[in-house]
Amino acid sequence: MPDLKPDMQPSDTYSRAARIMHWAMALLLFSLIFAGLAMVQSLQSWHLPLITLHKSFGILALILAVIRLVIRLTHVPPALPDNLSAAQQRGARGAHVLLYAAMFAMPLSGLLMQGAAGRPVEFFGLFTIPALLPVQLETYAVLRELHGWGAWGLIALVLLHITAALHHGLIRRDTVLRSML
Amino acid sequence: MSLIRYAVVALVPATLAGLIYAVASGLGQSEVTAQRFVNLQEGASPHAGFRRAHAKGFCLAGDFESNGALASYTDAALFQQGQTPFVGRISIAGTNPTAPDMRSPVRSLALSFGTGDADSWRTAMNTPPVMAVATPEAFYAQLAALAPDPATGQRDPARIQAFFASHPETRAFLAWQKTYVPTQSFASERYHSINAFYLVNREGRRQAVRWAAVPAAPVANATPLDAENPQALQDEFMARLKQGPVVFDLVFSLAGTGDDENDPTVPWPETRPAISAGKLIIRATSAESAGNCKDINFDPLILPRGMAATLDPILRARSAAYAESYRRRARESL
Numbered sequence: 322m323p324d325l326k327p328d329m330q331p332s333d334t335y336s337r338a339a340r341i342m343h344w345a346m347a348l349l350l351f352s353l354i355f356a357g358l359a360m361v362q363s364l365q366s367w368h369l370p371l372i373t374l375h376k377s378f379g380i381l382a383l384i385l386a387v388i389r390l391v392i393r394l395t396h397v398p399p400a401l402p403d404n405l406s407a408a409q410q411r412g413a414r415g416a417h418v419l420l421y422a423a424m425f426a427m428p429l430s431g432l433l434m435q436g437a438a439g440r441p442v443e444f445f446g447l448f449t450i451p452a453l454l455p456v457q458l459e460t461y462a463v464l465r466e467l468h469g470w471g472a473w474g475l476i477a478l479v480l481l482h483i484t485a486a487l488h489h490g491l492i493r494r495d496t497v498l499r500s501m502l
Numbered sequence: 503m504s505l506i507r508y509a510v511v512a513l514v515p516a517t518l519a520g521l522i523y524a525v526a527s528g529l530g531q532s533e534v535t536a537q538r539f540v541n542l543q544e545g546a547s548p549h550a551g552f553r554r555a556h557a558k559g560f561c562l563a564g565d566f567e568s569n570g571a572l573a574s575y576t577d578a579a580l581f582q583q584g585q586t587p588f589v590g591r592i593s594i595a596g597t598n599p600t601a602p603d604m605r606s607p608v609r610s611l612a613l614s615f616g617t618g619d620a621d622s623w624r625t626a627m628n629t630p631p632v633m634a635v636a637t638p639e640a641f642y643a644q645l646a647a648l649a650p651d652p653a654t655g656q657r658d659p660a661r662i663q664a665f666f667a668s669h670p671e672t673r674a675f676l677a678w679q680k681t682y683v684p685t686q687s688f689a690s691e692r693y694h695s696i697n698a699f700y701l702v703n704r705e706g707r708r709q710a711v712r713w714a715a716v717p718a719a720p721v722a723n724a725t726p727l728d729a730e731n732p733q734a735l736q737d738e739f740m741a742r743l744k745q746g747p748v749v750f751d752l753v754f755s756l757a758g759t760g761d762d763e764n765d766p767t768v769p770w771p772e773t774r775p776a777i778s779a780g781k782l783i784i785r786a787t788s789a790e791s792a793g794n795c796k797d798i799n800f801d802p803l804i805l806p807r808g809m810a811a812t813l814d815p816i817l818r819a820r821s822a823a824y825a826e827s828y829r830r831r832a833r834e835s836l
Contacts, residue, residue, distance in 0.1 A: 358526045361826070362535040364638040364819040369803060369811060438799055438828070439617040452618020458797040462832035476522055484515045491507040 559593025578808030
């Protein structure tokens with residue numbers, strides 16, 4: 322065995338930073354999904370504060386997604402178990418790429434569609450992000466549908482992700498679930 | 503044992519999926535959602551690509567000349583002394599984009615200042631000074647009572663009467679309706695904010711207000727309009743504008759003690775202080791098309807710094823219903 326420094330050793334777990342980001346993001350995504358699904362239907366007075374929070378937390382999610390991507394690219398993730406078939410490994414990697422894509426596509430489409438509708442987006446009352454696009458109905462339409470259908474794509478990915486993680490932890494009983502705990 | 507583990511693997515995501523599905527299908531919502539509201543508004547055969555309310559209208563451009571009289575009540579940039587351009591829309595109530603102008607019971611003037619910065623303001627003003635009802639549920643019931651019977655295509659007077667009898671808050675609206683005489687020009691109507699809002703000044707002090715666009719000078723028609731011409735009001739307005747700008751005063755009414763800013767069904771006493779904030783100068787019109795007011799959702803909750811929404815449930819509901827209408831016509835524009 323070569324004598325590696327502790328932090329250079331291939332680890333069974335994700336870095337602490339990656340784990341914190343993962344669980345923070347999990348909480349954030351669920352709040353955004355539930356708020357989003359509820360607020361587009363509501364005619365009640367809580368509609369306005371909820372939509373304002375959804376926008377602020379959406380911007381936060383975009384910032385965290387950037388930080389997360391940097392962590393992901395600068396830290397070596399734990400290797401997948403050897404007994405996974407090549408197809409399963411490709412599937413796992415593909416699903417993670419899609420999750421990262423969704424973590425960017427959702428806040429970006431949300432932010433841009435507000436711009437195309439000529440609506441400013443406030444970040445927790447601290448500052449206002451001006452409209453990033455000219456006001457245009459067709460652009461709004463594309464981004465709004467992308468945001469709406471993208472949410473269902475994200476929901477499907479998250480459910481698949483949770484099912485796979487539990488399958489690793491409880492049925493296969495390998496290192497995958499533990500690596501993120 | 504392994505059975506339990508399989509059950510956990512299946513049940514956790516299934517429960518989450520069920521919960522998400524339930525929220526998406528209206529769990530925790532009042533019976534009246536934005537979707538149901540717009541469904542009722544648009545009826546069985548929606549006019550694709552058009553607004554679900556006030557479908558027929560045209561675009562405006564002009565300037566707001568602020569006299570600065572509201573500067574001590576709000577730090578909104580557009581109410582400091584100076585000039586701010588706006589685009590706008592004059593429309594008639596109804597879902598039919600080709601309806602005859604003179605048939606509509608309600609006319610409106612909507613304005614949009616700025617696009618997407620913190621100073622943006624949208625306002626959608628209508629000829630009635632008050633709402634008939636105070637909640638989205640009652641508004642839904644009102645629309646349902648007024649809707650024509652799908653079998654006969656006729657309104658049911660008994661049903662309408664029953665609605666108003668069971669909603670005493672409609673009194674002020676009905677009183678207005680009785681005395682209101684539609685004018686012979688869009689330029690001679692008064693357009694009201696209906697809902698109240700707060701002006702917020704630099705110290706954070708809030709003042710509840712309503713406002714109205716009021717013709718700056720008496721407007722007379724040389725000849726009465728041809729009521730049979732479906733474009734009668736539009737034609738009149740375009741012809742008038744060729745003679746010079748159409749000007750309204752933007753007059754703010756300040757709530758006093760006892761006025762409930764969250765109830766849009768009750769008019770405030772005439773004795774409340776009225777402040778003219780300046781002149782709305784309409785200089786040009788155009789047909790609705792891409793690149794002008796057609797792209798704009800006149801959401802009354804887009805407010806500049808220095809203004810804030812009241813808790814008026816109708817105001818909150820207007821915003822959500824407009825958003826649903828905007829999404830539908832946007833999708834149809836593709």
